[in-house]
Amino acid sequence: MAVGLAQDKGVSAISKGAVALVGNPNTGKTTLFNALTGMSQRVGNFPGVTVERKSGYMQLAEESNTELVDLPGAYSLSAQSPDEMIAVDVLLGLLSDDVPIQGVIAVLDASNLKRNMYLVSQILELNLPLVVALNMSDVAQSSGISIDASALSQRLGVPVVPIQANRRIGLDGLKGALLDVLAQGKFEANLSLLPEAWRSQLRTAVDRLTGVSPGILIRALADSSGILLEKLVAHFGPDLGTSVKQLQADLGAGVSVADQEVELRYAWVDRVLEGALRDPEPMRVTQSDKIDRVVTHRFWGTLIFAGIMGIVFQSIFSWASPLMDLIDGRFGALGTWVATQMPEGALQSLVVDGIIAGVGGVVIFLPQICILFLFVSILEDCGYMARAAFLMDRLLTRCGLSGKSFIPMLSSFACAVPGVMATRTIEDRKDRIATMLVAPLMSCSARLPVYTIFIAAFIPDETWAGFGLQGITLFAMYGIGIVIAVPIAWIVKKTLLKGESTPFILELPSYKIPDVRTIFMRVYQSAGHFLERAGTLILAATIVMWALAYFPRPEALLDQQEQARMALQSQGATQEALDVLDGKLAGDLIAQSYLGTMGKAIEPVVRPLGWDWRIGMATLASFPAREVIVAVLGTIYSLGEVDAESASLRVALQQAMWTDGSRVFNIPVALSVMVFFALCAQCVSTLAVIQRETQSWRWPIVTFVYMTGLAYMCSFFTYQVGMLLGWG
Ligand SMILES: Nc1nc2c(ncn2[C@@H]2O[C@H](COP(=O)(O)OP(=O)(O)OP(=O)(O)O)[C@@H](O)[C@H]2O)c(=O)[nH]1
Ligand SMILES: [Mg+2]
Structure with missing residues (x-):
């Protein structure tokens, strides 16, 4: 893969191939990638954040852009897991439709040099121009480690540049060194460690x-x-x-x-580092070890974990509500205003009852999403989440999964799609698939609006043992997925995917002060993703559901109403009486709509769960994406009401009636809806990514069938037990 630039150290030739960032997991490759390209790929303080090949452009010399490729971390080029394989494929040039690699930046964790050098010894054999970046130089320095970069550079025969990627320190030197080695062209493989x-x-x-x-x-x-x-x-x-x-x-x-x-390689690493690396007390017990003793303790650690999560869920409620009320009020006002600006009719109804009530109803949850991700990214970036993974290792191995399953499951709390992709770090294929099957049971951020709307409407705002009942319910909804994942994983590993679980050694990253930029980007991107879904998938679903709920409009019914209205008016009836009449018409119209007809057909199926046809239809509509239920209920209730100002979905749900005049919702019904949404596989994107990652339709089908069956059963159980306990 010679680039032959020796003759002209020119700029144009340099952009011929890409430069790859290679290194052990969690050494800061993506941080460096973002700093060099100005992009914002996901960064996190635990191994296995990047599982895909990502590329961007960096300006190496004036007027020339060079492609930079960020790769998943790898301990060695003898790939053990699918994500490590990606790094190997790229470095060995095995992806034929790919830009060839013309050079490599090896990103090493300077505070952990010995282990990182193993991979360097393999890269040196590849005939690729190489620069070694000693990242985390701040961490190394604060632990008293000193590295003689020039001695190291001499021994390796390649430039060695100390940097601190998160503060963008040393990047100019790194770029200069890279330009130099690229300009030298062909790099002679260094085989010195072989016999x-x-x-x-x-x-x-x-x-x-x-x-x-x-x-x-x-x-x-x-x-x-x-x-x-x-x-x-x-x-x-x-x-x-x-x-x-x-x-x-x-x-x-x-x-x-x-x-x-x-x-051979370990012996070589020792030789190369001899005298170049000074680590005063390699075996010392650090502050971080002391903290780890507590937070990874079987009892105290678990208690701390539960406590932290409890606080997170409590804050989601208490911090977000003022903002949510504000947004809710704005959307209500917008709906009323638009209604006065547009002539009455189908179009007005589409905009006001369909789009504003539906999509708006979902958008008000934005503050909660932001708070959730704020906490998650702080906990991840400071290094705590890796400790939580360690804590879970025992439990996971006991139910037959790999300890490595924790990180994918953790990612699934944000969204199951990256969660399923994060299983690429798991070497064993059976473990990997088993993890994919249970990852969607973790409550993703799309479930948050569903939980909170029902909790806010039906769970009393009281405290219990110092904790708010609403926060506890939310905690329980997140908990149910985890609790159920354990036996499911166990059954799957005993039946469909029999096999031994592999022991796992998680490398605990060092604790860090969370990086403000990283946290901001994470919250910002999650908010963007949430709004994007609201503007696309949910908008589309809302429009379809609105049309089904609005049409047909039988002339006879409308005429009847008109006559009744005139009769009332001539008798000098009050406005209140007229409103009651309008409300009845709205109810009759929706009951006769396509949606109403379908709803009546499925009501017997959902009746044992305590649901009426409206919840049944809204749930059915939510199979492509679960937040749709909030939008659809918003639309249904908005169409079924006269008064646009009472459009707050929470109030509408509280007042919903069966035809006999009794309330539809009570605590068991609300819980049964939430449990259903906690466990059901209502997400097309997740099923699609499982298909893509396993290259088989079998696993998305298994996921869909078992999750939906489980959701129905548990929801049934919740409602029936709730009623027996007299919560109804
Ligand atoms: N203190 C310090 N932290 C850094 C530095 N560079 C990166 N980090 C942090 O190290 C953590 C890991 O960074 P990433 O860029 O995600 O690491 P990666 O090598 O891409 O990790 P994988 O994709 O999992 O292989 C993040 O929390 C970064 O903020 C540095 O020079 N000093
Ligand atoms: Mg990365």
């Missing part, structure tokens, strides 16, 4: 093959699973396969490159 016999054999073999570096051959030789070798042969041709066989024979029977490689 002389191997080296000469490798060189001879490489000479016979085109486009293959010694590093690629070593990767092929060290590949014990055979998967990488297969890919390499497909890419570089069958000659590579023959060479590998030949080499294996030449190196002698019983020599396992995979096994020996590890020892």
Whole structure:
């Protein structure tokens, strides 16, 4: 992959290929990527945040943009998990439709240099121009670690630049060094750590093959699973396969490159760092170790975790309500104003009852979404969430999952789509699929509006043992998914996906003061994502549901109403009496609408859950995306009411009646709706991403069927028990 820039150190030639950011997980690659490209990819203080290849452009020299590729973290080029495989594919040039890699920035955690150097030893064998960035130099410094960058650079034969990516310190030096190595063109693979016999054999073999570096051959030789070798042969041709066989024979029977490689590399790392790295007390007990003893303690740690989550859910209610009331009021006023500006008719109804009442009803939850993500990103960035993962490891392994399942499950509290993608860090395919099956049980942010609307309307605002009852209910809704995931995972691992769970060593990241920019970006992006859904998927669903609830409008009914109205007026009836009449018409119209007819048909199915046809239809409409229920209920009640000002959905729900005049909703009904939404697979995007990640329709179907069945059962149980307990 020579770029041949030696003749002209020119700018134009430099933009021929991409530069890849490679390094162990959680070393700050994405932070550096964002700093160099001005983009805002997701950053977090735990390993396995990036699971996809992402690219952007950085300005290396004047008037030239160079593509920069951010990769998932990898401990070694002997990929163990699908996310590590991505880094390997890119570095070895196996993605044929991809821009070739012309250089590499190895991002190392300076406070953990020894472990990070292993990967460097492998990259050095790849014939790729390389710059080593010593990131987290602030962390290293505060732990008293000192690194002689120039000595290291001399030993490695590549530039070594100390940086601090989160403060953008040292980036100019890094870019300069990168420009230099790119301009030097072809980089000679450094094979110094291999035994002389191997080296000469490798060189001879490489000479016979085109486009293959010694590093690629070593990767092929060290590949014990055979998967990488297969890919390499497909890419570089069958000659590579023959060479590998030949080499294996030449190196002698019983020599396992995979096994020996590890020892050789560790010995090399020790040699290279000798005298260049000064770590005064490598074994010291740090402040962070002391904190960890408490927060990862089986009992105290769990208590702290529950306490923190309790506070988070409580704050979601108490902090958000003033803002939500404000937005709610604004939308109410907007609806009333628009109604006075537009002639009465279908169009006015579409805008006021459909779009404003529906989409507006969802948008008011924005403050809660922001508060949720504010907490989540602070907890993640300071390093606490990785400790929570550690705490869960025991539980997860006991139910047959990998401890690595925690991070995907944690991500699923924001949204199951990145959660399912985060399972790429799990090596074992069965563990990976089992995690995907339970990840959507975690309450994502789309469920938050559903929970809070029903909680605000039906759970009394009282305190219980110092905690608000509403906060406790929300806590319980988040809890139910976790509690149910445990037996489900256990059953899945005992039946569909039998297999041993692999032990897992989570590397606990160091505690940090959370980065304001990272937190701001996370909250901002989540808010944007929420609003985008409201403006697209939910808007579309609302319009369809509005039309179904508005049409047909039988002439006979409207005429009857007109006559009744005139009769009342001629008798000098009060405005109140006229409103009652209008309300009745609105109710009759919606009952006769397409939606009403369908609703009546499905009512027997949802009746055992305590629901009326309106909740049934709104739930059915929410299968593509769960927030739709809030929008659809907003539309249904808005169409079924006369007075646009009482459009607050909360009040409408509280006042909803059965035909016999009794209230539709009580606490058991509200709980049964919430439980249904906590457990049901109402999200097309999640099912699609499971299909994509597993390359099979089987798993999205299994997910859908089991979650929907489970939701129905648990919802039924909740309603019936609630009624028995006399909460109705
Ligand atoms: N103190 C300090 N923190 C940093 C520095 N660079 C990055 N961080 C933080 O380190 C954490 C990890 O950063 P990321 O950029 O997500 O790391 P990554 O290498 O992309 O991680 P993966 O995608 O999981 O492999 C984040 O909390 C960053 O804010 C640095 O130079 N100093
Ligand atoms: Mg990353």
